[in-house]
Amino acid sequence: MLTNQKAGALLDGCARSRSEEFWRECVDLRPALIRIAVRAGAGEAAEDLVHEAFIRAMEFPALDPQRVMPFLVAVVKRLCVDEARRSTTARQVATHARLLPLDVTDPAESISDQAEAEWLVAHCGKLSRRERYVLLWLSHGLPHDEISRRLGTTRRATECIASRARCRVRQWMARRSPVNRVFGC
Numbered sequence: 001m002l003t004n005q006k007a008g009a010l011l012d013g014c015a016r017s018r019s020e021e022f023w024r025e026c027v028d029l030r031p032a033l034i035r036i037a038v039r040a041g042a043g044e045a046a047e048d049l050v051h052e053a054f055i056r057a058m059e060f061p062a063l064d065p066q067r068v069m070p071f072l073v074a075v076v077k078r079l080c081v082d083e084a085r086r087s088t089t090a091r092q093v094a095t096h097a098r099l100l101p102l103d104v105t106d107p108a109e110s111i112s113d114q115a116e117a118e119w120l121v122a123h124c125g126k127l128s129r130r131e132r133y134v135l136l137w138l139s140h141g142l143p144h145d146e147i148s149r150r151l152g153t154t155r156r157a158t159e160c161i162a163s164r165a166r167c168r169v170r171q172w173m174a175r176r177s178p179v180n181r182v183f184g185c
Helices: 004-039 043-058 065-095 107-123 129-139 144-151 155-176 178-183
Strands: none
Touching (some): 004 043
């Protein structure tokens, strides 16, 4: 007669031998399953999908040892389909105009640009018409994107125009007062 302890040990031994046998078979089937996953369109995720199929098969205790290969093939194919759906959905979400993240500008940066532009406009020397417009619009709080749209240029171009205007004003101020050189104005 088997005691509970002996029965538990016997079941553990059977499970361990089944587990070892199962993983040995998985190692043998792995290359074929990876090829199936690659043909199904998994690409770089093929190996991960095959390993996921192994885990799912191991967690299925009622799996007939004679049916391991067909089971794994079916699971790998289904995982490939799921992965393709996920990547297609992610691609559609990433390119959908209404789902793109908003271009949020930092309010502190806008206020700083506005204050600096007001000061520059008040103290500007000989600036080009375009530089004066950019500084004036910045002083009114317009973002570089809106200014570039109004001027028909790129955001980078308006940033360069503003930077060039600031540089000219700094040079102009440095020539006017030697004290400004000490304070970096």
